[in-house]
Amino acid sequence: MPLLVMKFGGTSVADLDRIRNAAEKVRAEAERGYDVIVIVSAMAGRTNELVGWVEQTGPFYDAREYDAVVASGENVTAGLMALTLQEMGVPARSWQGWQVPIQTTAQHAAARFIDIPRDNIDQKFAEGMKVAVVAGFQGISPEGRITTLGRGGSDTTAVAFAAAFGAERCDIYTDVDGVYTTDPRISSKARKLDRIAYEEMLELASLGAKVLQTRSVELAMRYKVPLRVLSSFEDVTDASGTLVCDEEDIMESKVVSGVAYSRDEAKITLFTIEDRPGIAAAIFGPLAEAGVNVDMIVQNISEKDYDEAHAGAVTDMTFSCPVNQVERARKAMEDAQARGEIAYDELIVDTDVAKISVVGIGMRSHAGVAARMFQSLSAEGINIKVISTSEIKISVLIDRKYMELAVQALHDAFELEKAD
Amino acid sequence: MPLLVMKFGGTSVADLDRIRNAAEKVRAEAERGYDVIVIVSAMAGRTNELVGWVEQTGPFYDAREYDAVVASGENVTAGLMALTLQEMGVPARSWQGWQVPIQTTAQHAAARFIDIPRDNIDQKFAEGMKVAVVAGFQGISPEGRITTLGRGGSDTTAVAFAAAFGAERCDIYTDVDGVYTTDPRISSKARKLDRIAYEEMLELASLGAKVLQTRSVELAMRYKVPLRVLSSFEDVTDASGTLVCDEEDIMESKVVSGVAYSRDEAKITLFTIEDRPGIAAAIFGPLAEAGVNVDMIVQNISEKDYDEAHAGAVTDMTFSCPVNQVERARKAMEDAQARGEIAYDELIVDTDVAKISVVGIGMRSHAGVAARMFQSLSAEGINIKVISTSEIKISVLIDRKYMELAVQALHDAFELEKAD
Numbered sequence: 146m147p148l149l150v151m152k153f154g155g156t157s158v159a160d161l162d163r164i165r166n167a168a169e170k171v172r173a174e175a176e177r178g179y180d181v182i183v184i185v186s187a188m189a190g191r192t193n194e195l196v197g198w199v200e201q202t203g204p205f206y207d208a209r210e211y212d213a214v215v216a217s218g219e220n221v222t223a224g225l226m227a228l229t230l231q232e233m234g235v236p237a238r239s240w241q242g243w244q245v246p247i248q249t250t251a252q253h254a255a256a257r258f259i260d261i262p263r264d265n266i267d268q269k270f271a272e273g274m275k276v277a278v279v280a281g282f283q284g285i286s287p288e289g290r291i292t293t294l295g296r297g298g299s300d301t302t303a304v305a306f307a308a309a310f311g312a313e314r315c316d317i318y319t320d321v322d323g324v325y326t327t328d329p330r331i332s333s334k335a336r337k338l339d340r341i342a343y344e345e346m347l348e349l350a351s352l353g354a355k356v357l358q359t360r361s362v363e364l365a366m367r368y369k370v371p372l373r374v375l376s377s378f379e380d381v382t383d384a385s386g387t388l389v390c391d392e393e394d395i396m397e398s399k400v401v402s403g404v405a406y407s408r409d410e411a412k413i414t415l416f417t418i419e420d421r422p423g424i425a426a427a428i429f430g431p432l433a434e435a436g437v438n439v440d441m442i443v444q445n446i447s448e449k450d451y452d453e454a455h456a457g458a459v460t461d462m463t464f465s466c467p468v469n470q471v472e473r474a475r476k477a478m479e480d481a482q483a484r485g486e487i488a489y490d491e492l493i494v495d496t497d498v499a500k501i502s503v504v505g506i507g508m509r510s511h512a513g514v515a516a517r518m519f520q521s522l523s524a525e526g527i528n529i530k531v532i533s534t535s536e537i538k539i540s541v542l543i544d545r546k547y548m549e550l551a552v553q554a555l556h557d558a559f560e561l562e563k564a565d
Numbered sequence: 566m567p568l569l570v571m572k573f574g575g576t577s578v579a580d581l582d583r584i585r586n587a588a589e590k591v592r593a594e595a596e597r598g599y600d601v602i603v604i605v606s607a608m609a610g611r612t613n614e615l616v617g618w619v620e621q622t623g624p625f626y627d628a629r630e631y632d633a634v635v636a637s638g639e640n641v642t643a644g645l646m647a648l649t650l651q652e653m654g655v656p657a658r659s660w661q662g663w664q665v666p667i668q669t670t671a672q673h674a675a676a677r678f679i680d681i682p683r684d685n686i687d688q689k690f691a692e693g694m695k696v697a698v699v700a701g702f703q704g705i706s707p708e709g710r711i712t713t714l715g716r717g718g719s720d721t722t723a724v725a726f727a728a729a730f731g732a733e734r735c736d737i738y739t740d741v742d743g744v745y746t747t748d749p750r751i752s753s754k755a756r757k758l759d760r761i762a763y764e765e766m767l768e769l770a771s772l773g774a775k776v777l778q779t780r781s782v783e784l785a786m787r788y789k790v791p792l793r794v795l796s797s798f799e800d801v802t803d804a805s806g807t808l809v810c811d812e813e814d815i816m817e818s819k820v821v822s823g824v825a826y827s828r829d830e831a832k833i834t835l836f837t838i839e840d841r842p843g844i845a846a847a848i849f850g851p852l853a854e855a856g857v858n859v860d861m862i863v864q865n866i867s868e869k870d871y872d873e874a875h876a877g878a879v880t881d882m883t884f885s886c887p888v889n890q891v892e893r894a895r896k897a898m899e900d901a902q903a904r905g906e907i908a909y910d911e912l913i914v915d916t917d918v919a920k921i922s923v924v925g926i927g928m929r930s931h932a933g934v935a936a937r938m939f940q941s942l943s944a945e946g947i948n949i950k951v952i953s954t955s956e957i958k959i960s961v962l963i964d965r966k967y968m969e970l971a972v973q974a975l976h977d978a979f980e981l982e983k984a985d
Contacts, residue, residue: 161621198645201581203652210651213659214644217637224634225618231630232623239633243663244709289664 146270149179150315152281152303155189157318157377158222161229167318167377168229175235175275182266182310184281184303185226187218208253212283212293216242219280219299227278237276238269242283242291247302249284249292256284256292258301261309279306300361308368315365315372316386317357322376323387324349324356326561327404331552334562338402339384342392345402346372348504348538357389365389392506400507400514401559404552407500410440411468412530412542415478417490420460427487428462428478435477440500441465441533441542463531465542468496498530499548502540503555515539521558527551566690569594570735572604572701572723577738577797578642579609581649587738587797588649595655595695602686602730604701604723605646607638628673632703632713636662639700639719647698657696658689662703662711667722669704669712676704676712678721681729699726720781728788735785735792736806737777742796743807744769744776746981747824751972754982758822759804762812765822766792768924768958777809785809812926820927820934821979824972827920830860831888832950832962835898837910840880847907848882848898855897860920861885861953861962883951885962888916918950919968922960923975935959941978947971 151174153167174181186192195215199206223239230237245265249256266277281299284292294301300317307315322337324346329335341349343366350359356374365372371394375386392398418424425444432439443463466474471494481487508514518539522529527550531542543551556562571594573587594601606612615635619626643659650657665685669676686697701719704712714721720737727735742757744766749755761769763786770779776794785792791814795806808814838844845864852859863883886894891914901907928934938959942949947970951962963971976982 161618164622195641198581198641199648202584202645202648205652206648207651207658210644210648210659213661214641214648217640220637220640221615221618221634224630225622228619228622228626228630228634231627232625238627239630241633241711291661 150307152184155186159189185222186299191218216283223280247284251286300358304364307370318377401505412495414463415489499545504538569599570727575606575609605642606719611638636703643700667704671706720778724784727790738797821925832915834883835909919965924958
């Protein structure tokens with residue numbers, strides 16, 4: 146029997162009406178002949194409520210108890226979804242993490258899968274169950290305590306089940322109808338993509354596109370699980386949503402598939418630091434220890450102190466990090482200076498920046514993408530502050546006020562409004 | 566190490582402030598040197614919310630899924646209580662039913678205990694845990710599905726744990742400060758009892774006193790678990806609450822310990838039925854099959870059709886049942902009449918009645934309690950409609966409008982306002 150995994154996020158199961166709507170989609174697939182594993186999130190708002198209660202108990206809470214409390218939200222949805230399916234005449238039952246049992250590491254609130262044994266669920270399929278409704282986001286540790294995967298973990302649960310059960314596809318039902326060339330709220334020309342490669346989706350996910358959790362895309366790529374993102378609020382057809390798949394399954398792809406942006410960036414510059422071997426390690430070692438996620442890095446000759454005598458001896462170092470980690474970064478640098486490990490004249494923070502990225506697997510075989518990107522931004526008078534590149538993406542840091550303009554200009558420049 | 570079981574009901578853990586207040590009481594006992602097992606209910610209102618959602622899925626729901634959804638409320642409280650205790654410096658952890666594992670029958674929504682193995686919890690006590698916080702009201706079936714014990718089941722969980730772990734005492738914290746001679750809302754002379762025998766508590770619980778669940782008292786009596794009922798909103802002293810214990814542990818007891826009442830009664834009379842051997846079986850068999858809980862029964866010669874010719878040949882049969890079962894009872898009787906199993910002239914329902922009971926183990930050795938009761942009611946002009954007695958209680962059905970008056974009169978007649 147072919148098997149399908151269907152995942153419904155919090156807004157798709159926010160109340161009983163929406164659970165019924167989601168169950169109708171499950172029933173349709175079961176009637177098409179699939180065995181179905183449904184992965185559910187907590188009803189919208191529930192997880193935040195539970196987290197709020199845990200935080201009220203005190204500032205330093207036991208992550209094991211946090212997990213035991215927070216995982217309960219998904220258990221409620223799983224039971225209600227199974228009941229709704231039964232009411233529609235579909236043989237279904239709910240599964241909590243420990244009943245499967247979903248085995249994870251003991252890293253509470255950030256656990257990773259060890260194994261998803263198929264035996265228990267397969268046996269029930271053999272006995273006539275058509276739908277297994279599994280609570281997302283959770284598992285049990287080797288010690289038998291409840292674990293959770295971290296926020297958004299239900300996407301990852303869905304992909305892991307699809308891989309473990311050899312599913313034909315993993316459908317992620319959410320409140321948007323697919324992956325777009327860029328955010329439709331910023332560019333009215335944004336177009337839904339029919340297909341996108343795992344690598345591209347991975348870049349887009351880590352660059353700020355919120356539609357899928359990064360880890361779930363990684364896992365799908367590793368196990369070659371075709372992933373479809375689609376809306377739970379629209380009728381489903383074969384053309385619905387966006388299929389995230391192997392690049393070989395994409396007939397002909399554009400050089401650039403999408404334009405991503407992120408507002409949550411800050412730029413930090415250390416002025417006039419000694420330019421010597423090991424200085425990068427002296428800076429970025431303490432930042433990593435302080436838990437700062439450094440993203441882009443640029444080292445250049447100091448504009449401030451440039452003169453014949455110093456040339457080559459001093460430099461400026463610029464890096465970007467999430468805006469909410471700026472104070473942590475500043476403290477790490479001040480401490481390193483106090484310990485005499487680094488010396489700088491000044492630390493300047495610029496939180497008025499945004500990151501714009503163009504992503505596309507076509508870049509691998511096409512030169513000139515960077516040139517076209519820089520030219521297009523320049524034509525709009527937008528100054529580039531920092532650049533970083535990977536094989537399939539180019540990111541730039543710019544003044545935040547130009548963010549929307551840059552997205553629109555790049556969307557036009559790469560003709561993303563036209564179909565593949 | 567001596568061990569104590571402490572149980573907190575829904576109003577005692579309704580929010581984080583109340584959980585903190587309950588945790589303070591637990592800490593105090595831990596500091597007195599006890600190992601403590603805490604049994605918690607769901608936060609007030611939560612179980613009703615979960616049940617409401619289940620009922621929205623459809624009229625005939627799978628009790629296994631009902632249990633999986635509804636049991637989640639207690640899991641949340643258990644985690645929050647463990648976190649709160651940890652924050653106070655008390656080594657604590659939460660236990661869900663399947664982690665103990667609490668083994669029950671597969672009668673979902675009405676499961677009964679099979680076994681509570683001590684190994685897992687004992688091992689953690691040996692490793693330094695001082696408090697095990699256990700989710701009440703739940704367990705797992707032999708098939709590994711989540712079960713619940715039915716509403717109010719957390720009291721029963723508490724007593725079962727006290728029995729399994731040989732606890733010195735089981736303290737039931739609730740929103741009243743003990744067991745009273747009668748409802749203080751009805752008689753201002755009601756007095757808190759320091760001690761009450763299991764048998765008396767059992768009668769009071771089944772007669773409508775809501776303070777403890779009947780099954781928990783039965784279990785406590787069977788395993789001789791001393792049970793203390795006390796308020797979670799007052800400071801605890803040795804004199805707090807009411808101790809429910811073996812009658813041998815009560816120094817000298819009054820003839821009557823308390824006066825109970827119930828509004829939820831109805832009286833049904835079948836007029837002019839054939840008086841022959843087997844007529845009682847022909848009436849009460851169909852009622853039992855229809856799930857009607859018949860309480861009191863009176864058979865007497867029909868006033869309506871009494872005459873020389875018929876004397877002895879016809880009778881009237883009166884019985885009482887919960888008011889919400891009246892229609893079921895009426896239908897069972899009409900069906901039996903239609904099948905020709907019984908024949909009656911008329912079925913009259915009186916829902917305007919109340920049941921008043923006096924309870925006391927002293928009745929066993931004292932005659933005259935019934936006479937004093939009837940005399941006292943008669944002095945107030947209250948007519949008795951039905952009487953039933955057991956070894957330690959006498960119940961009467963009266964017009965509902967006299968209910969408060971009867972309670973007050975009997976409280977006075979048996980001098981219950983005076984201390985033992």
